[in-house]
Amino acid sequence: MEPKKTPHYGYDPVLLISVMLLIGIGLVAVYSASSILAEARYGDHYYYLKRQTVFCLFGVMLMILAKNINYLFYRKLVYVLLGSVFLLLVLLLVPGLGIKVGGAQRWIKFGFISLQPSEAAKLSLAVFMAYSMSKNVEHMGTFLNGLLPHLLMAAIVIALILLQPDLGTAVIIGMWVLILLFVGGVHLGQLLVLLGLMTPAVFYLISHTAYRLHRWWAFLNPWEDPHGFGFQIIHSFLAFGSGGLAGVGLGNSKQKLFYLPEPHTDFVAAIIAEEAGFIGVSVLLILFALIVIRGIKIALNAPDLFGTYLALGISCMLALQVMVNMGVVMALLPTKGLTLPFISYGGSSLVISLISMGVLMSISRKAFDGSRVKK
16 A cells, blocks of 8 residues: 655654754753752762763764665664673673662763763664565464574663663663564564563563562652652652642752752652653653654655564664653552653763664654555
C-alpha cells in the first residue's frame, strides 16, 4: 500500500517540534530542580543549567548532522559502533579510568569529558539489531540464525553493563531485545522460554545484593524505613500529592529543598509533578507519546527493513525508558536509576537521545517520499 502523501519538509515536523518542546521543558525543569542544590554545592544557581545547556546545544548539532546523513550509511558502521561500545564498556572496568559514584562505575573520563557508555550501547545495539534482523529476515524463525546470534550479542552488552553494576539498564535492554526479536519473527515460544530463564536470574541478582534488596523492600513498603531506603519514594509521593491539578507554581517546589535526593536527575518528573501538577505531567507524557507514535509510523512507512527495525528499535527504547522512569517516580516499579529522556540532567543521556532522534528523522525523510521497497 502506498503511504499518503504528506508535505515534504525533509524531516518529520511533528517529531522535531515534540523533541524541541521536551528539551525546553527539560532545561526549565533542571534549573528549577537544581538551583538550590547548585548554590549549596558550587555557589552558582546556574551551574547545572549551564552544563545542561551546553549538552543540549552539542546534542542538537549532532541531531541535525544525523538527520542529514542517509541512515543506510550506519549499516557500514555497525561493527565499528559495536566494537567501540565494547571497548568503552571494558575500559570502564579498568581501575583509574571508570568513575565510581554511589557504588556503581558507570562513567568513564576522557580529560574534562565524562561519558556513560551504556547510553551509547543502546543506540549501537539498535543499529546492530536492525542490520542483522533485516539481513537474516528469512531465517528469523530458526534458533541458530534467528534467536542465537542476536541473543549472544545482546548478552555480551548486558553482561558488561551488569559488571558496572547497572541492573536497571541491563533489564531494560533485555526487555527491549525481546520485543524487537518478537517483531522480527522469532517464535514466541522461544522468547517465553528465554523470559522464563531471565526472570529467576534477575531475582537472584536482586536478592543477593544488599542495596538492591533494600530497594525492593522499599518499593513494597517504603514506610517501613521512612528515613532510609524508603525516603526517596516517600518524598516523590509527597511531590506528586502536593502538585494536584495545576501544581504549586514554577520554582515553588518544597521537595527540592534537600528532601528529594538528586531532584534534577532520575526523579525530575516528581518535581515537575509538584510544580506543574497533573496538567504538566500530562503534557510531558503527550509529547513522549507523540514521538513514539511518529516513530512507529516512520517504521511502518520506511522503504526498507533496516529502516523499519531501526526506527522501531529507537521508538521502543524511548517508550520503555519513559515508562520505567515514570513508574519509578510513582512507586509503581522499584528504583532503577534511569534518566527521563530529554528531561533529566546528564550529558550522555541527552546527547545520545538527540542523536537517536536525528537518525529517526533521517529515516522519516525516506519514509514519506512515496517510495517503499522492502528488502
